[in-house]
Amino acid sequence: MEHETRFLALNLELPPAPEPKGVYTPLLQVGNLIYLSGHLPVNSDGSLHRGKIGKDIDLEAGKLAARQVGLTILATLISNLGSLNKIKRVVKVFGMVNATTDFEKQPYVINGCSELLVEVFGRENGIGVRSALGVGSLPENVPVEIEAIFELTEE
Amino acid sequence: MEHETRFLALNLELPPAPEPKGVYTPLLQVGNLIYLSGHLPVNSDGSLHRGKIGKDIDLEAGKLAARQVGLTILATLISNLGSLNKIKRVVKVFGMVNATTDFEKQPYVINGCSELLVEVFGRENGIGVRSALGVGSLPENVPVEIEAIFELTEE
Amino acid sequence: MEHETRFLALNLELPPAPEPKGVYTPLLQVGNLIYLSGHLPVNSDGSLHRGKIGKDIDLEAGKLAARQVGLTILATLISNLGSLNKIKRVVKVFGMVNATTDFEKQPYVINGCSELLVEVFGRENGIGVRSALGVGSLPENVPVEIEAIFELTEE
Numbered sequence: 474m475e476h477e478t479r480f481l482a483l484n485l486e487l488p489p490a491p492e493p494k495g496v497y498t499p500l501l502q503v504g505n506l507i508y509l510s511g512h513l514p515v516n517s518d519g520s521l522h523r524g525k526i527g528k529d530i531d532l533e534a535g536k537l538a539a540r541q542v543g544l545t546i547l548a549t550l551i552s553n554l555g556s557l558n559k560i561k562r563v564v565k566v567f568g569m570v571n572a573t574t575d576f577e578k579q580p581y582v583i584n585g586c587s588e589l590l591v592e593v594f595g596r597e598n599g600i601g602v603r604s605a606l607g608v609g610s611l612p613e614n615v616p617v618e619i620e621a622i623f624e625l626t627e628e
Numbered sequence: 629m630e631h632e633t634r635f636l637a638l639n640l641e642l643p644p645a646p647e648p649k650g651v652y653t654p655l656l657q658v659g660n661l662i663y664l665s666g667h668l669p670v671n672s673d674g675s676l677h678r679g680k681i682g683k684d685i686d687l688e689a690g691k692l693a694a695r696q697v698g699l700t701i702l703a704t705l706i707s708n709l710g711s712l713n714k715i716k717r718v719v720k721v722f723g724m725v726n727a728t729t730d731f732e733k734q735p736y737v738i739n740g741c742s743e744l745l746v747e748v749f750g751r752e753n754g755i756g757v758r759s760a761l762g763v764g765s766l767p768e769n770v771p772v773e774i775e776a777i778f779e780l781t782e783e
Numbered sequence: 784m785e786h787e788t789r790f791l792a793l794n795l796e797l798p799p800a801p802e803p804k805g806v807y808t809p810l811l812q813v814g815n816l817i818y819l820s821g822h823l824p825v826n827s828d829g830s831l832h833r834g835k836i837g838k839d840i841d842l843e844a845g846k847l848a849a850r851q852v853g854l855t856i857l858a859t860l861i862s863n864l865g866s867l868n869k870i871k872r873v874v875k876v877f878g879m880v881n882a883t884t885d886f887e888k889q890p891y892v893i894n895g896c897s898e899l900l901v902e903v904f905g906r907e908n909g910i911g912v913r914s915a916l917g918v919g920s921l922p923e924n925v926p927v928e929i930e931a932i933f934e935l936t937e938e
Contacts, residue, residue: 564694602653611916759820
């Protein structure tokens with residue numbers, strides 16, 4: 474696995490890994506799967522991307538927020554596993570988009586996260602199944618929340 | 629397993645299996661589970677059912693769209709696995725309904741897919757767990773998106 | 784495992800376990816995981832909590848509804864497994880909140896369920912991964928629907 478090498482070469486700036494907030498944990502291993510909680514777009518200074526797409530922010534800002542969720546997911550993985558080489562592949566991405574009720578481009582928004590995962594894990598292991606949907610509202614009025622499942626390498 | 633026999637006897641018209649669109653795959657196997665991406669209601673000519681329930685289309689059109697999603701899921705399974713006899717059972721159906729905010733009949737809509745799965749996989753293996761919810765919006769303004777998990781037969 | 788002892792000491796009043804409604808089942812075991820269907824807030828008399836948060840009911844009523852969903856989940860687990868000692872731990876909680884589009888406190892609402900699960904399963908085993916999102920609408924206009932995954936003890 475060269476995920477860690479590829480990740481380091483990308484020279485990405487990661488936000489701080491989200492702290493467990495009382496009654497849930499950001500990450501849980503069951504068998505060889507890593508379940509991730511719904512992650513929000515955390516900036517490097519700890520603040521959040523905010524706004525509803527189509528009302529407060531536009532499509533491109535939404536896609537950037539999804540990429541920032543991806544960076545936050547990477548921060549959680551590295552903080553908990555030590556190295557991205559522990560990851561075999563992306564299994565599933567579930568992308569929730571906070572948008573007006575006439576919005577139709579949820580897949581384009583979630584690509585912001587998916588494209589990052591391909592950059593880091595490669596085409597063979599970075600592409601999993603995915604759903605993209607428009608939700609009514611999200612915590613702190615963030616534009617995007619994403620939950621995910623990863624598979625671990627055999628040890 | 630007589631799933632394939634039952635499927636053929638039903639003489640269903642399947643849409644073309646959705647192509648992988650760049651940064652996600654329609655289907656992924658992990659262990660003995662098959663994870664399916666969120667599927668949309670694809671018609672036989674490749675077009676999509678469109679419209680929000682309670683605004684653009686009615687309840688029955690919504691249920692028909694959910695059945696069409698089920699047919700699209702079957703197309704993905706057959707295209708990727710070769711035969712429905714590779715499937716042991718339905719594990720989970722997650723049904724997202726694009727409706728007005730006063731809508732209350734999401735389970736009735738998603739039954740359009742669930743009833744098809746029972747026709748094909750039988751009562752013992754065609755009934756899994758399920759969630760049905762109303763979302764704010766969906767890609768291309770389709771009425772229904774469904775993701776699912778199936779269990780494979782032992783080999 | 785002392786889950787059953789802890790549960791009995793809490794002296795909780797459980798609603799009747801939801802009946803399988805035709806084309807889905809409330810609970811399904813796959814390997815050592817228990818998948819639960821989306822559960823609604825069922826009261827002890829079989830009626831449902833109703834209303835959209837921010838329109839029909841307030842934040843605290845929403846959190847109470849989430850706790851009631853948790854009690855309904857416990858009813859399903861006990862009805863199907865016989866004892867909560869069969870459960871090793873909470874793996875995942877997926878909390879859908881029926882709220883107005885400006886709502887931002889989905890995690891606070893879903894804590895109503897998560898805190899109950901910690902009371903019953905303890906801090907070590909009662910805390911899993913979680914997503915909390917605001918949906919456009921829910922079946923029967925309930926305020927909260929929650930689906931979950933639990934891990935079984937080894938036998």
